[in-house]
Each structure stands twice: as structure tokens, then as C-alpha cells.
Ligand SMILES: Cc1ncc(C[n+]2csc(CCOP(=O)(O)OP(=O)(O)O)c2C)c(N)n1
């Protein structure tokens with residue numbers, strides 16, 4: 509073997525320089541990523557980091573991350589990072605590349621992100637021939653949100669939204685994004701690769717590098733589509749998922765190069781720098797003197813009004829979202845302004861779940877609750893995560909017999925109890941959420957019981973569960989009243 513060949517085949521271990529030394533995402537997980545074992549995203553991340561290293565572009569790379577399981581690109585890649593709204597990476601990448609043409613701008617997207625909600629953005633960025641790189645990780649499903657069908661879901665493939673399998677009559681045909689974009693004039697390079705076996709992985713590594721290199725050479729729009737396993741949602745072992753990509757997925761999505769104009773393409777002319785910011789009002793003929801300063805005081809008037817901000821957090825399966833929904837529905841029934849915002853963790857494995865609920869008399873400006881007046885912590889990790897965010901004078905309801913002393917605060921009220929055990933004694937531990945809700949309702953006293961009853965009956969269909977939940981709510985109210993007596997107050 510020649511020394512040149514030997515270096516091509518040399519195995520190198522170690523982390524690419526384009527990755528951070530430590531991942532600061534979570535204190536306890538700094539040595540690993542959030543991806544499940546066998547996830548294709550992890551492999552594609554490595555390929556991209558390697559390409560950035562090899563091309564020596566780390567200092568001028570700007571990575572535009574997606575919403576989906578690839579959302580944490582900014583935790584892993586030590587480059588410039590931007591998080592785009594779901595599907596918008598090609599539009600964001602366009603803006604970045606045009607304003608910083610010397611940068612290497614890479615959009616990273618899943619199939620839900622790119623082929624569903626972001627189908628317009630990718631189509632037009634490709635059609636304009638933007639000089640950007642797109643890494644498209646196609647696992648034929650919405651993984652992060654738990655397995656709904658995507659435009660790339662295969663015919664017959666069962667998903668949570670196509671439980672009998674995808675049918676052409678109802679969901680149409682799998683969308684062939686690479687082939688579709690290759691019908692456009694402008695794109696310079698489009699290839700579909702897979703992660704189905706080692707040979708495919710080697711080809712994918714080359715293709716990822718090539719799409720980045722094309723941009724370094726200034727050639728124009730390049731995209732690599734990577735058929736990728738998601739063992740968790742496919743409900744397969746990592747090896748089975750990898751084989752499925754090769755033996756099943758590839759039949760619908762053949763691998764290959766669909767467009768290669770890199771030989772003839774001329775480096776794209778960079779647009780001339782735009783006018784200086786201060787020049788813009790003059791060009792537009794706008795007089796900026798005397799424009800209003802903005803409405804910074806708009807919220808002040810709502811201060812004394814009802815403004816209940818609740819954060820509910822726990823493990824998936826504890827009824828976190830339902831607790832929030834009952835609260836919000838009851839608020840609606842009582843004629844209040846309400847918002848309910850669920851928040852799922854992107855990693856299916858740890859299965860955390862939390863939601864934000866606001867009840868107010870004034871219109872609600874944002875559904876986000878970053879500083880709750882009441883925190884309902886259904887497990888210890890949630891308490892640890894959110895206890896410091898509670899507003900002074902607010903409440904923490906904690907599902908645990910003893911409140912961890914290092915989470916104590918002088919300036920908030922605490923009600924700690926094993927609400928799950930109480931529910932278990934009532935008939936089913938899963939009603940622990942309603943025991944906690946009962947305590948919350950008694951503490952806050954903002955909602956009439958009739959509204960709670962109406963909400964419960966709307967959201968819980970089984971009469972058996974409605975009856976149990978009502979007992980749980982009543983017991984939660986009692987627990988709060990009893991706690992007042994214990995500390996010598998009379999309610
Ligand atoms: C505007 C908007 N709509 C919907 C969602 C919910 N959502 C989050 S990720 C996702 C789909 C993810 O699927 P995909 O892009 O294929 O990524 P994967 O998790 O499979 O890698 C959806 C619909 C969202 N976050 N924002």
C-alpha cells in the first residue's frame with residue numbers, strides 16, 4: 509500500500525476540533541450527546557465536524573440548526589451557531605450568507621423540518637441558487653415529537669398519525685426532495701446517501717464534505733440528503749434500524765447523485781455590500797426623528813390584576829400536560845384569558861415533560877412562564893430545575909415526602925407531600941396530578957369549582973376517571989387546609 513493510500517485508510521480516533529471539548533447542555537451529561545444509541549444524527553454530526561476540520565473553516569463556519577432531534581447543534585459544534593425556527597433554516601442561512609459572504613453557512617435539517625413545514629424555504633433557496641450547504645437528515649418520520657408521519661414517510665409505514673400505514677389516497681406519496689430540487693436550474697450539487705452499512709457511511713462522509721467544499725469554492729447551492737436510522741421511533745435495535753435504512757428505505761429513496769454541475773459552475777459572484785445602516789432611512793426617505801420610542805410600559809397597568817403563572821413539570825406519564833389543560837380549560841370556562849403551552853424534551857429517552865399555563869384578566873402577552881407564581885414539581889429533577897425560578901411570594905408544590913433542604917428558599921411557600929401516594933390510596937397513583945391540582949386550586953382560589961368540573965368533564969372521557977379525579981381534587985384541597993392547621997394558621 510502506498511503511503512498516500514495508507515493515510516486515506518488510517519483510522520483516527522478522537523474528537524473533531526469542530527466539536528466543543530465538553531458539551532455544556534446539561535451538567536450531568538457533559539461527556540455525551542443527547543442522541544439515542546444508533547441515531548443517525550450523531551453520525552452525521554461527526555461527518556460534518558470532520559469536514560469542517562479538514563477544510564480548515566471552523567473560524568468562519570456558521571451553522572443554522574433546526575427544530576427536531578438535531579436541535580442542539582449549538583451545544584456540540586464550536587462554530588458560529590444560530591437556531592432557526594422550525595423549517596426556516598434555508599431562509600436564515602440565506603440572510604446570513606448574503607450579509608456575511610465570507611462565512612461558510614450550513615443549514616442542518618430533518619425531514620419534517622425541511623420537507624413539511626419548511627418546504628417553501630428549501631425550494632426557493634435552492635431555486636435562487638444560494639451559495640449555502642444543506643445537510644438534510646431524512647429518517648422518514650417526526651422523531652422529536654414522538655413519531656408522526658412526515659412527507660418522507662414510506663408507503664405502508666405505520667406512524668402515530670398513520671396507524672394503519674401510509675396510504676396514497678389519504679397522505680399522498682413519499683416526497684422525493686432530492687429529485688424534486690434537481691429539476692431546478694440553479695442547484696450545483698445534490699446527492700442522496702445512506703447510513704445503512706459501512707460502505708454507505710464512507711460515501712456519506714465524502715458527500716457531506718463535498719457539499720461544504722462546494723461552498724468554500726463559491727459554487728452555489730449544494731445539498732446532501734442522508735437516509736438515517738431512528739431506532740427509538742422505529743422501535744428497532746440500532747442494528748435493525750440501520751438495516752431497515754439499507755434494505756427498505758433505500759427502495760423508495762434510491763441513492764445517487766442527482767445534480768453535479770461542480771465541474772462547469774463558475775464561482776458565484778458575491779453581491780456587493782449593501783448600504784451602511786445609517787444610510788437606510790435616507791434611501792427610504794424616512795424621517796426617523798420623532799418616531800415613538802415603543803410601548804415599554806404597556807404591561808404596567810395589568811400589575812394588580814389577576815396574573816397566575818403556573819409551571820407544571822415532571823416525567824412523561826405523570827399527567828403533567830393534563831393538569832395544565834384542566835387549569836386552562838377551567839380558566840376559559842370562567843371567562844379568563846388563558847394560555848397553555850406544552851414543552852417536550854427533544855430526547856425521547858429521559859421523557860421529561862412540562863407545561864406553562866397562564867390565567868389572567870388582561871390579554872396575555874406571552875404564553876411562556878419563565879418565572880412562575882406557582883411551580884408544580886411532580887418529581888425531584890423538576891424541582892431542582894425550576895425551584896429558583898419561582899417568584900418571591902410564590903408557591904412550590906412538590907410531589908415528595910421531604911423537601912430537599914438544598915432547594916429551600918426563604919421567600920416562597922412550600923407544600924411538599926407524596927401526592928402520588930395519596931392518589932394511590934384513593935384508587936390509582938396516576939391521579940397524583942389531580943391531587944396536586946386540587947391543592948393549587950385551594951391555594952390560589954381564582955377558579956370556581958363549577959368551572960373545574962366542566963373542564964374535567966370536557967377533557968376526561970371515562971366516567972370512572974372523572975369520579976376518581978374529583979375525589980383526588982377534593983383530597984388535594986384538604987391537604988392544603990390541613991397543612992395550614994399544622995403550622996397553626998386557620999384558613
Ligand atoms: C412552528 C412549529 N411547528 C411544530 C413544531 C413541533 N415540532 C418540533 S420538531 C417537529 C418535527 C421534527 O421532525 P424532523 O424535522 O423530521 O426531525 P427529527 O426529530 O426526525 O430529526 C415538529 C413538528 C415546532 N417546534 N414548531
Ligand code: SF4
Nearest residue numbers: 543544547577651738
Ligand atoms: S428519537 Fe430518533 S432521531 Fe431522535 S435522538 Fe433518538 S434515535 Fe435520534
Ligand SMILES: [Mg+2]
Nearest residue numbers: 618619649651
Ligand atoms: Mg425526521
